[in-house]
Amino acid sequence: MENYQIPDSRINSPARHYFRRSPRYARLNGRLPWCAVGQTYLQIDLGRTFKVTSIATQGGRTDTGDKWVKQYKVAFYAGATRVMYSESGLEKPIQGNRDASSVMKYQLKEPFVTRKLRIYPGLQFQPFCLRMEIYGCNPNPECILPGSVFWGLWSRRDNTLNYYRAFITRITASHINFHLQLNNAQWRSYKRTEPVLVIDKIPEMKEISVNSSVIAVHRPSFQEWYRAGNVAGSNERLSLVHVRFKNGDQRLVPLNQLRSVKRPKFCVDRV
DSSP: OTTSOSOGGGEEOSSOOSTTOOGGGOBTTOSSOEEEOSSOOEEEEEEEEEEEEEEEEEOEEETTEEEOOSEEEEEEEETTEEEEOEETTEEOOEEOOSSSSOOEEEEEEEEEEEEEEEEEEOSSSSSEEEEEEEEEEOOOTTEEOTTOEEEEEEEEETTEEEEEEEEEEEEOSSEEEEEESSOTTOEEEEETTSOOEEEOOOOOGGGOOTTOEEEEEEETTEEEEEEEEEEEEEETTTTEEEEEETTSOEEEEEGGGEEEOOOOEESOSOO
């Protein structure tokens, strides 16, 4: 935010801004703040997916005095599903500022992966003003975090396992939930110990060997649907893999329509 790598066009709010301070001013240490009133939010599109690790906030000065946000909540998008930031299974109100100039930085105890997030200022101080910054890094595709994407086990039928691309939306001490990318109204919940996720990474041909476990497109007309199988052979020159599915069907699958069965890991031990 502060370095303007996020352009003004990707910082928005539905609220009518106060003191002519639009959302584009919501940058940490900026000369002016974003100011608004009522129950609203600030939405930031990061431009690509990041692992978000901490958030800093700051108030601001107006013609009628100093304003700031005393408390706020955070939401993020896991695909098309909006998820409220939680800690230990409960929505987390985050302590904001006590004056207009000091910076309050909060380290997220349960980092998440997203491209788009929202800040919901509390209603304790009206109108309010806000400047902020978001800190993070590139996500590890092997880490299970809220917002991360994998191939998730959807059903066991026709003597095989059926997978769809899915976004992690909730992690508790015992379970993990995901929503489908294809239809975010559909979701599954599994025990953390169940091997139901596959890393979403196209393998290299040298990683493919006969009898290795894979998931792959079962029907060319339905490329969102992957099925479990084993490698029966490969054509390195054409980047094709001969897959024998668990139900007995066989097909030559392009390498980019196949994933090796590699399981992700939990990167936050306590939730």
